[in-house]
Amino acid sequence: MPMMQHFLRKLHLTNEASEGDLIARSISGDKSAQKAIFDSLAPQMLAVCMRYMGDRDTAEDVFQDGFVTLFSKLEDYSGEGSFEGWARKIFVNTALMSLRKKDALRAASELDAAAEMESGSPDGLKDLGYKELLRLVSELPAMYRTAFNMFAVEGYSHKEIAEALGITPATSRSHVQRARAMLQKKIERK
């Protein structure tokens, strides 16, 4: 495991050492180490799954698959960047695979084609809590929701989104704009 050894040599801080130690023990199959990693990442990763899948049951299914994939790919973690960021990518990819299997990433219908794209933020956004915002996002068509999540939350470029979803960057841009417009309208109605 040359990458793992490189990662372990870079560790010199206590908290990183403990994280590295947990990772090393998880790779060797230590259940308690795996549980510790699970406890530290689960709340954020479940939120990621909820954003992409739109409903709780499917999100929990993707969540569990995501952790199985994470533990199987722990050896691939090079130590570059944050561990949480690396884990988030795994869960996003797991969610995308699930959406592809369900054939949910079809081209969205031309909804609100003439929707005005606001550049500013609606007034109600500041008062909107996470739960409410999550509900509004889950009501978006799957393709719009996915493109918007990847762009606005995860920070992917349109080129990266296009490669992941099998669309063109222009289409990705269009999807994000439409999702934004729809969200703005929903927020303004509240």
Added chain:
Amino acid sequence: MRTEKNEFDSQIGKILSDAREEVPGRLWEGVCARMDAKASRGAWVFTARRIGYGLLAAAAAVALLLTIPGLLDSGNNADTYTKDYSLAEATTSEPAVIFSEDVAEAASESSDADTPVVHAGGAQPEPEAVQPSPVVASVAPVVATEAPATLLAEAKPAEKVVVEQDVLSEVSEPVAEAVAASEPVATQEPVAGKDEADDESAEDEHHFGKKIGITIGGNRQNNGISSTGAPTVASGGIRRAAVSLPKESSVSETDQSTYMMPLTFGLGVHIPISNVIGVSTGLSYTFLHRNFGGTYTRVADGEVSRIESDDIDHNIHYLGVPLGLYFTIYGNENKVRLYGFTSGMIERAISNKYVIHTPGKAYTLTKKLDGFQFSVAAGFGLEYRISNHFGIYLDPSIRYYFDCDQPKSIRTQQPWMMGLELGVRFNL
């Protein structure tokens, strides 16, 4: 990465990226269960892949073996005595025509016997210069009696007797006419499964038998040597026709067959070429069964006996290697996959047996079967994927069996057949 984001996107992103959800404890248990299942699946996938590759190799090996003559023979032509419920009955109750060498003695005995018997046997040379013919049913000199003719006339209708041509050329005209009139049969015994012109042949033999009796009683043209120099069996100026006995046991059909639906089981390997198209091969086993009434001509220990039975089972076991082209119609990524296919198959019989049932006794005759059975098929199939690499399939199809000189079966009678194959498939 962060380009073109406006204020709205940033605010949304901040709210959602910092979000936390409450995680119930059951989700960790679910993760553990899935990890354990994946670990065992991994081992299973490894095993399934190995089995799949092994099956591919086995199919190739069987295909190669099928092309090598002599291998995978469907057994020797062997006659085995399978069941004897009553030995006492066996010796007395069989209706039989047994040929041994002393006709006169037998003739005198047979007049008192319950069962008509004609005795004729292997070549028994006369004292003088008569060379023994290798296959001669020697009729004893005292043939002027009515018994042999009568007995031969009473022979079972489906019995066939072969007369050597060099001898025939010297027999008297009535006999020659009788021989010429009889159904020409080569040195083989009746081939089981072929359509038998039994009535016609039986009638000829019946006529032939009578002529033999009359001829022997009256023929004086030959001194024992034929014009071609070939010996005839003769005594005292009386020429007797040489009769060839069947060399092998055989079964002939006298009644219609009842066919059982063919049973086919397979093991397959599917090799994808693209997302939609793939090829498949494997091993296929088919069992054919029919039941009919007929006559069993049994040759054992130098004796020929004929056994009538209305309950004869004919079982053939085929082993084959199919090769097919598959195209997915629906569900390439799903558990259940619907596909269409076209395929060809080469088969070889690995067992060809007749079981002749008689009251109190059953005989088994194994007949060697050469050659291959070729067929083509097309149809639709349904596969349920137990895993990504292993599934069970059901293939209804229409299949055409080429005329490959195979024994009579439902395939020879109905070359176009609906088939249903159930099997296990490994996806490589």
